[in-house]
Amino acid sequence: MPAPATPATSPDDESQPPRDVLLAVRSAAALHRLLDLLPVFDGDARVRCRFTLVPGSAFDADALSAVVSSGARCLSWPEAASRRHDLILTANPKGELAALRGPKVLLPHGAGFNKALADEGSPHLPSGLDPAFLLTEDARPIAALHALAHPDQVARLAAHCPPAEAAALVAGDPTLDRILLSLDRREAFRRALGTGSRRLVVLSSTWGPESLLTRHPGLPARLAARLPHDAYQLALVVHPNEYSRTGSFELARRLRPALDAGLVLAGPFEEWAALLVAGDTVVTDHGSTALYAAALDRPVVAVCDGGGELVPGSPMARLLAAAPRLDPSGDDAAAVLTAPAPPGPGTRRFAEAAFALPGEALATLGPELYALLGLVPPARPARPRPLTALPAAPRTPAAFAVLVRRAESNGEDPDTVTIDRLPPWTDRPYHHLAAEYGRAGIRQAQSAALLYRRATGAAAAPDAWHHEDRTAADWLDEALADHLGCRTAAVVLSPTRCLVRRLDGDPFTVLIEPHRAAGRVRRTDPAAVLSAVHARLGTGPAPDGPLTCRIDGTPYRAHLTMATEADLGQLV
Incomplete structure (x- = not known):
């Protein structure tokens, strides 16, 4: 490993100008790898991080967009290539890295080297271990430090590109550490x-x-x-x-x-x-x-x-x-x-052949990076950041094809109904279509045997008061009258309470019990229970006792009672 070019300075020494760390990015995937490493420099004003886009990648547009959206300072490629950097971090050895001056640290951009791409580099060699990208024109390693996640990767690097082995270091995987x-x-x-x-x-x-x-x-x-x-x-x-x-x-x-x-x-x-x-x-x-x-x-x-x-x-x-x-x-x-x-x-056991030193990547890499920068590492150990970003929660589908199984054939309680809900375009035969009013398209709403809506609370914004309300009872009447295929209309008043009316009957209230077992309380979408109620009422009068709705193998008890004035008068 090369010695630092300047004397090491302590975290308390503010007399030296900050060291420039350049993150050289070719794709969004490589950028994300580097972002998982950056906590090694958190809180250190002696380090200044900047980004540049290495030209030549088919995926550079999203990489640039990701850098810009992060709020990071981005250097143009000509500007980055015109100056020397104290440290260059990259997670992809391809492109024009040789044009960048300064010690380079190379990280893998995946979990090991499992893929070979026939259209670039040396045919059949694992991507990331190809000498065509790991060595300069005079056969010297491009990286001052080649961080790898497992000793087996060092052995594979030595087999495919022997000159690069001297710069190799088993450091674990910063991304895995965040997950753990x-x-x-x-x-x-x-x-x-x-x-x-x-x-x-x-x-x-x-x-x-x-x-x-x-x-x-x-x-x-x-x-x-x-x-x-x-x-x-x-x-x-x-x-x-x-x-x-x-x-x-x-x-x-x-x-x-x-x-x-x-x-x-x-x-x-x-x-x-x-x-x-x-x-x-x-x-x-x-x-x-x-x-x-x-x-x-x-x-x-x-x-x-x-x-x-x-x-x-x-x-x-x-x-x-x-x-x-x-x-x-x-x-x-x-x-x-x-x-x-x-x-x-x-x-x-398969991952253990790809990842070593779980939880220790930043602690292992930090001293090495600071040595290359000529700085004494901070006394506070670097720690990975836990995951915070989540995909947006999906919207509940607006319509379902509902499969119904009655229990009589199995000798069970005839008032047990099993429900499976699938998309309306499923190729499986189904009992009825259930659609949510206001979200499903007009064709689905008109074709649905069960049409339901979810009650909403009163809006607080003054502008929202300028609208016309209706009661749940009024909406049930209108839904049954205006939708040709509708045989049951329902309003979900709360997670445990619904108002239901059949085309040929009076409205009633459905009370849904959550399932309790082993100290846990499990709830289900009330609309799934409504499908069970619709199927049961289609075969005769309401049951004398509770209806058991089996959903994902879990039984939920539904009690059908006469509708109360409060439920009938609730605004929807």
């Missing part, structure tokens, strides 16, 4: 996402021709059409390069059916990591996200094999070889996603 630090936020993340007791299935797509979204672009929608909404929540993690290549508008357009069915779409920075913390299962291709999921011992299900891009014998190749397979048609999704884990060690 945030594990205690799982419950808060799930609450913010509205997951509840559902199984959160995270789909992960890398970029390129072998990615999940390229190979199986309809998979999110197919899974949404087969996995009941009240049992599963779907989320999608998309590689930042795919965001850059496709654009967020076009990506959302392609995913619109799945998004309308409740799919959570992660943004390209730390939202993906929060989904891993919150998630229960990861369905993946050969992208790095799968190894981060394995580091949390999450079950991993493979839907793509990586084709010629996957490096044989790599940690990712071993993980995918051992993972259960999901049929891209989605027909076996429920069985695969709920299958018990095989006996023995979980998926973490």
Whole structure:
């Protein structure tokens, strides 16, 4: 390791000008890697961080946008190349890095080296270990420090690019450390996402021709059409390069059916990591996200094999070889996603071959970076920042195709109804369509056998008083009269109370009990219970006792009573 060019100065020495740290970025993915490292300099006025965009990347537009949106100072490439920097940090060795003057520190931009790209560098060599990018024209290493996450990566670096081994350091992974630090936020993340007791299935797509979204672009929608909404929540993690290549508008357009069915779409920075913390299962291709999921011992299900891009014998190749397979048609999704884990060690063992020194990346790298800067590190140890960003909670779908199963055939209580709710465009046969008034389109509202709305509270803003209110009873009458397919109309008054009227009957109140077990209280969407009520009332008069609504295997008791004047008169 080269000696610092200037004498080391202590944190209390303010006589020296600040050291310039340049973050050289080629893509948004590389930028995010560097941002996870920057807490090593938190609170130190002796260090000044600036960014520049290394030309030549197909994904540089989003990288520049991400830098600008962060509020960081950005140097133009000519300006960055015209001066010497005290330290240059980069997470991608490609491009015109040789034009930048100053000691360079290279970090991986993924979980190891599991992918080989045939259209750049040396064919069949793992991306990130290619001498074509790691050495200068005179065969010297480009990096003064090559930070790696595991000793095996050092051995692979030595095998593919021997001159670079001398600069290698096993330092762990700053991104993994942020994820591990945030594990205690799982419950808060799930609450913010509205997951509840559902199984959160995270789909992960890398970029390129072998990615999940390229190979199986309809998979999110197919899974949404087969996995009941009240049992599963779907989320999608998309590689930042795919965001850059496709654009967020076009990506959302392609995913619109799945998004309308409740799919959570992660943004390209730390939202993906929060989904891993919150998630229960990861369905993946050969992208790095799968190894981060394995580091949390999450079950991993493979839907793509990586084709010629996957490096044989790599940690990712071993993980995918051992993972259960999901049929891209989605027909076996429920069985695969709920299958018990095989006996023995979980998926973490595959991540242990990719990540070393968990929790120690900043503590390991900090002294090395400060030595290159010629500064004495602060006495306060650097700590990673916990994850804070979450995807926006999805909107509840505005309409459902409802599958109904009655219990008489199983010898159970005839007043037990099992409900599965799927998107209206599912190819499975269903009992009735349920639509939310004011959110579903007019065709769905007119076709729905069950039409419901959710009551709203009084608005506080003075401008909002200039409107006409109606009572819940009036709205029930109008809904049944104005919508040809409507057989049951309902108003959700609260999470535990609804007002319901059949086309040929009087209104009544439905009181919903939460499910209590093992010290936990579980609630469900009242609209799901309304579908059970609608199905039961379609076969005869209201039950004498409580109606049991089984939703995601959980029984909820619904009590049907005569409607009260207070419920009838509530404003909606």
